[in-house]
Amino acid sequence: MTKPQLPDRPARPMGAPTALADLLVVDFTRVVAGPACTQILADFGAKVIKIENPDGGDDTRAYEHAEIGGESAAYLSLNRNKRGIALDLAVSEAREIARDLISRADVVVENFSASVMEKFGLDYASVAPINPRLVYCSISAYGRKGPFASRPGFDPITQAESGFMSLNGFPDGPPVRTGPPIVDMATGMSACNAILLALIARDRLGRGQQVEVALYDIAMSMTGFYGMAYLISGANPGRFGNSPNGSPTVGVYEAADGPLYMACANDRLYRRLVTEVLERPDLITDPEFATRKARSANKEKLRSVIAGIFAADRLENWMAKLKKANIPVGYLRTVEQGFNAAEARERHRLSRIPHPTAGFIPNIETPLNLELTPASDPVAAPLLGQHTDEVLRTILGYNDARISALADAGAFGKLQRAAKAGVS
Template sequence: MFDQERIDALPVHRERATTEPAVLDGLRVVDFTHFVAGPLATQTLADFGAEVIKIEAPVRGDDFRHYPTVDPEIPAQGGPYLWTNRNKKSLALDVKSPAGLAVAKALIARADVLVENFSSGVMERFGLDYETCAALNPRLVYCSVSAYGREGPYADRLGFDPIVQAESGFISMNGYPDRQGVRTGAAVMDTATAMSATNAILLALMARQKDGRGQRVEVALYDTAILMTGFGAMQHLTTGYEPQRNGNTSPDTCPSGVFMSKDKPFYINCGNDKIYQRLFEQVLERPDLAHDEVLSQRANRLKHRERIFRIMDEAFIKEPWSHWAPRLRAANVPHGQVKTLGEALASEESRSRELITRIPHPVKGWIPNLATPLRLARTPALDPVAAPAIGQHSESILRDMLGYDEARIAQLRAAGAFGAEAAAESQATGVAA
């Protein structure tokens, strides 16, 4: 159950302050994605003006609709689904039926972009592989998001965010040295893959502007996960060094890590010697250590980490965070309170950036919204529209986009284009296929 009182307390989304058209206005996207990586990519396109048509199975729709938290008043619009599908239209279509497949092909022929993240082979079984779709529409940008790519010996493997975290070496780098590595709680590989997919699609569209030709685009979770190991990958390739688990400390800078004030934990990152000097001279009032001949050098501090941390721990625990935060900011020392997710979402930092607001919903009245992190001054994102119900726009898409009249839509319904239940209802009312 959604906490409506909590939602109603959020600020209302501030409307788009421009009459400029959205940067992707006029772009049409046929969206065959589900769960996280694919839908987040197409949501970004939708946020900036693309008409994104989410094609999903009748009745149940995208399985991500049913991830908790789910409200009984909108049972197929759980919180995770709302997070990845705003500003889209939903067409409930059974592409396994000949009638449904014909509708999908008609849309693809009129589209600019197709995005899919099924398991390898599924689009081929539907009859919607790249070659078929490119023949229908040579200008089509066809983006596949997969686990291990669409070709090669691992193309058939299923893969999810924590799996590629494990196989890429990412988990081995995170956590504490005295135990197994840990995955991130957030789906960082899915999110990063979505960003990569959006970039790849936009690059392909830029190429199409030059020569008028579409192309196949591919983004894989595993490829993204290797990139997300950061510069540790190049450290290994150049020296054979295996990154170690260091908990909250840094193997490269010191002092960097989590410290405890009298009431709250916080993180400090001393990325260079000047920051270290400001920390010890201006914040901790220890000029003797700030300019110590040995400790003022980064490489030396790594060797004396335990001593430095002990001095800092003894100092910071004496005063509350309200004492240390302004001193750290005044000294320009990178710092941040270690917050819970709830604290972060309600923080002044989030409020000042207008990241968390509420937007209208046709059933609930209001739902929360997390703003896109992309800020364009002249052509900002569209005002957010709540993620759609299953098939919410089916008839309007068929009428307005494909030009089907009511008789044609009724024939498609009876032929099973919108699922067996819709077909049965149509037959019960006497509509012939």
């Protein structure tokens, strides 16, 4: 096992503006979809205030993939560039702080279970009167209305129930969920898009609105053209492993010393493959393989022929030939190989950034690139309650006496002593 040696991250251009400067976001989210949404906003300059329960905070803090400096990989990967405060919303004084923040906010994002925000008096109907320009985003499994609103749900459940999971895996095996929580991540990105749309509409209409994104809806939309094909034909799409539609020229092939993934998906590429790379022009003149329809009908035979050819030479030789012929091809890499590859290095995807307890932590760069308003310099995800004092003073204007009274009332839970001491 080899961890990559990460460079320090170079600073962004001096004086460059951020796309979302002065945008205040109050973030009540936890786990994956919500934090993924608000991290995008934070990366591009929004001031995101992450509110956590002082009793343990975000569930991902305890995830066990890996940890550094007392924080989990999951938590660190989803909460960059945020300010963290700890509030016990069961305490009325803490709810007052939350309402004060919301009254000043441009955006609120929440992904609690149904009725939780309403119970605290922090739902859209309760807070819109004090801030009519507020964009209020709710993220849930099955939506905030209707008979399924109270059902808990998570990424793999919605993958299973929407039909999305049925498309993943091999034809002779069971459905397989994606490794990374793809529905959660797509929901977070969609929620971010919805928020930005509502902010643009606010500039035109002069008022905010409530927006909603549900994991189930996103999972259904991610069936894409396979879902549309079912609606058109009535034929239930199945699993196809690494070869969509059973294409014999798309998928994993084994060279003599390692695997590659080839995506030779149309007639033009196929002709180039068999003539320039495989040097088997008979695979285009043979009636069994001359057309796409014929190749599909004889896919197992053709795949066996191609597999035998690839197995006769080394991986690097095939990669050179395929790239010279401009055939889409890639190495089949592990995470270790991918993160240590030239593509990751040349595109500056990885760096290290300072962390208050670990010294430095790894950082995976945002995939979004804006030339005029580049992403903010990344700041590590906050420790639990790290910025409570700072936020109360700089955003809400609370003084020492008020902060001390709130701490005595239990608004900050077990962090009240730290709050009294002025930790920020």
